[in-house]
Amino acid sequence: xxxxxxxxxxxxxxxxxxxxxxxxxxxxxxxxxxxxxxxxxxxxxxxxxxxxxxxxxxxxxxxxxxxxxxxxxxxxxxxxxxxxxxxxxxxxxxxxxxxxxxxxxxxxxxxxxxxxxxxxxxxxxxxxxxxxxxxxxxxxxxxxxxxxxxxxxxxxxxxxxxxxxxxxxxxxxxxxxxxxxxxxxxxxxxxxxxxxxxxxxxxxxxxxxxxxxxxxxxxxxxxxxxxxxxxxxxxxxxxxxxxxxxxxxxxxxxxxxxxxxxxxxxxxxxxxxxxxxxxxxxxxxxxxxxxxxxxxxxxxxxxxxxxxxxxxxxxx
Ligand SMILES: [Zn+2]
Numbered sequence: 001x002x003x004x005x006x007x008x009x010x011x012x013x014x015x016x017x018x019x020x021x022x023x024x025x026x027x028x029x030x031x032x033x034x035x036x037x038x039x040x041x042x043x044x045x046x047x048x049x050x051x052x053x054x055x056x057x058x059x060x061x062x063x064x065x066x067x068x069x070x071x072x073x074x075x076x077x078x079x080x081x082x083x084x085x086x087x088x089x090x091x092x093x094x095x096x097x098x099x100x101x102x103x104x105x106x107x108x109x110x111x112x113x114x115x116x117x118x119x120x121x122x123x124x125x126x127x128x129x130x131x132x133x134x135x136x137x138x139x140x141x142x143x144x145x146x147x148x149x150x151x152x153x154x155x156x157x158x159x160x161x162x163x164x165x166x167x168x169x170x171x172x173x174x175x176x177x178x179x180x181x182x183x184x185x186x187x188x189x190x191x192x193x194x195x196x197x198x199x200x201x202x203x204x205x206x207x208x209x210x211x212x213x214x215x216x217x218x219x220x221x222x223x224x225x226x227x228x229x230x231x232x233x234x235x236x237x238x239x240x241x242x243x244x245x246x247x248x249x250x251x252x253x254x255x256x257x258x259x260x261x262x263x264x265x266x267x268x269x270x271x272x273x274x275x276x277x278x279x280x281x282x283x284x285x286x287x288x289x290x291x292x293x294x295x296x297x298x299x300x301x302x303x304x305x306x307x308x309x310x311x312x313x314x315x316x
Pocket of ligand 1: 078147211212213267291
């Protein structure tokens, strides 16, 4: 069994556990005041914390759902502060999809008193309960990396979890949701082949990142992320990195120890800008990877393009 399959089995087990938990809570949507009936047009309303998870829900739900995202193409979900209107939107949804792992904490805050609210939380689907499994945390990180939409296996599992939840909420479209999820995961499988090709050609190549956005993708591609742990940790916590860690990452690019700099424009700071400038000067390829979906692209297009950019940078 390959590591990928092992991980998938774990995620499926977590999914089953999550389903059991829901049953145990006795979540009959109609019995809870916060859970609305389907809209007049018969479509289920799904609200996701970011446009990434919204797009996964759209791929699975098709025309049987209407999907809204709280955070769109611009802005940084890490530091997003929700409004009263967002809270009403989230509470009004038949299904809420969010990331978890403190990435989009505004969602669990909004629904904390809504017992039985149907939700899909990517972190739970991935079986990454940060408190239960501290051994999965990276060195220098107090918690598992939360950028789960860069983990293709997890995205597949989230799509399946959304299909299962939507099937419970709208039984007459259950088969359609399952079929949509299968079509979506087939497109993800094609992306996994691109990642496998990077791994075959560039295993062990050193890269660095201004923010650990693509941790799972770099890992799956066999690349060695040599970013100083203290640098990543500070950026993640929205603090200034210590001077020694800044000096270290600057050295990684100026001495070209790192072949690629992964740059997240949505968590840009004077420090990360300077690292990028030095990378450009030293001829280290800069690959911009984003937190959220750019306008006009769907998840698989966007992620496919990002993987292609990474592959092209490694060939430089
Ligand atoms: Zn991030």
